[in-house]
Amino acid sequence: MNGVLTPTRVVAGILFAFMAISLALPGSASTYGVLAYLAFVGITMVVVSGIRKEPGSWLGRRSVRRCLVALIVAVCIGLIATPPPTYNSTSGESSTGPLLALFMFMVLFNIALGRATQRVVSAPETVVDEREEALRNRACRLAYVILLVTVGGVLLVADLAGEQSRAWLGATVSWSGWLVFGELLFILPTMVLAFIEPDRVTPEPGEIRGGSTARQRAAAALLVVSFGIPVVLSVALAVLPPTVSTSSNGSIVMTTSASGVTPVTDCRHFQADVIVGHGIQADIPVNAMACWNGTRAAESYGMGKSDCNQGDSVAANVRTLACTSATLPDGTLTFRYRAFVSSSLLPFLGRTVTVEVIIDKNGHVLAFP
Amino acid sequence: MSVTEDDGARSSDAPQRLYNRLAALRADRGMSRQALADAVAVNYQTIGYLERGDYNPSLELAFRLSEVFGVPIEAIFSRRPMRPMSQELYGGQPPAEAVG
């Protein structure tokens, strides 16, 4: 392969293409938004990866670098141990757990580690001297052995041991395992190099070339934006009011009877999507039909106690607080779904959302998103 | 210590430490590490590692250093602790004891 098309870049391209296809297939605005963000992060990584800035006296110390390596290992273990995103169709609750936060920590530590090692591992051969070349070759050899033992060993043992280990393997390989494998594939040599390289030589006055280049400033700005976007969107989820994307309560004449309402005169179909947040968001859909006959209103479908569901969500957790459906003595039908929606990144920051549909015995809509 | 055995086993896994006079030669010429690094086309960190003995140069780098300082390689690097250069140049007489 030529200098531009390296194996690492081809693999990164394949991974990105795979993510792009899986995100683009649903075809929703939110998934396109995630795709655009990932593309922005990819551009940021490309800009950052080409910068070889002095790590400074603190990051240059081996003890600090080893702590960074330990933190990355802890994050990888956390990713493996975290269960995949869940959605309970009965209660309407969903949770992505700490995945997003762990992923962002991993990216942050990777950037710090790259700075601490001056990105020697990924630097082109024209800019590294013989010592750096020998060091990174040695780091790659040790990293390869570690990868062989951990990945190969885990695969072999888990596949041979028993049913529980195979079940664990299946769950891990389909989700966070790939994330950790990608981390090891791209970052493990840098981690090993950071671990084995002695303390860096303290620069003498004049040895550190001052000032920052345009590329360094651009990289810093891109990093701030990349990390800032999820934080801003998480805060926006809690601060900004929900939006209703579609809404209709048309009147339909039905000839078949609805549950508990005979004879039937009219029915209404209710459809709405209550979207909490922008980018990092949860969608609470309403798809229901209610009928009335002048004496009472009753649900045809979609307004029962098991109909508190959520639709697509992007990095958001939805926790059901209350799901009630009742017909009042005056024949009014009420359906109320109250949920706490928060960002996976900042799970303590969220907002309570209440979706109500209330229709009286004469078909007047008293409440609807 | 490197070991050469009859069966042809080569050096041990860790290379033998080389002693050097880089810091002294550099100070003698008033060169910073960066200046020396630029002269021999390496990172200034590598000069620091060489001086600390944490890295052994390749033959090519040793020759480049030799050309920059204008002294033979064995005057810069040695497998044994190096005597002061003054002793090397002037017969190795120990300094006279102070009177009084």
Next chain:
Amino acid sequence: MISSSRRSLDLAGDRRRRRALVTIILIATGVLASALPPSLGGYGIIPVLLLTTLDLVLIRSTRGLAFARGKSLDERERSLRDHAYRVGFRWLGLAVAILLIVTIVSTIIAAWLFPMVGAPSFPSDLNIGIAGRGLFAVLEILCMVPTMVIAWNQPDGAEQPDQAHDAPRQRGKALRLMWLTLPLVLVLWVLDVTVVPVQAASRNPNFSSSTRQTGAKCQDFVSGRVVGGPFGATVGLDATVCWNGTDASLVNDPSLRICGGNSNDDFASVTETCTTHTDSGGTLQYVVQARVSPLPFSIGSRDVTLTLVVSRNGIVITQP
């Protein structure tokens, strides 16, 4: 003087032949990881042994440099070895990605060409983990990439045949002993299939079958037994049973055409017999009896039985 048989195996001085061998190994690994053919009919150990033999020839041609300890190497060899690992690390990701693409594409093709047999190299309805041939392909890539890099890049005439045995005594001994790997692999495989306890396998939660209709009075049963782990065979039971208060019946395969669905016989042959019987009380008994044989003439074979008993009211009396 080196004998002619030794000389033919000695690729140290011939880069073209070494590169051809690397290419053959990569292609063979890709074919093994693919889902084509869907079943190796119990002969999976043969390609594994052939691939291992090719690996050993390649290791010998590089004097085992990739696996040599630092103490037995001089600085040139150490530098060469470390550089090979760095290049190998960069190519490892691409190799794994290509292996994955080959597996996925071949699974789709196999499912289209052999709809009844399915694609055993990809997770099936049964939770059997990673199939043995796929696992071996991954381990092959992990272990051999640095050696392949060295073999590919080492120049012609790097070591002349008459110098080939000047390697240090330790390495020379190791290179001779490595041929014991072949009988060791064979023995371990036979022990694995004949001695290791049979393990249960339940439904794979990621690939639950959803094509069959199951109403309030029907239920899917997917279960199996794993003999010898991923390098043995799997005997599966796949049944949909419906009941109506009078009797229980098998509905997805009444003529028993897909007897023992989800079975996998890559590394040991599986001979299955399925029987179904409904007694006078309307209770259905569905039995899968299988013989798993790693060697010809049923040498070292093991018998596995899976029994499912469902009453006419849907009460599961026995399930595997």
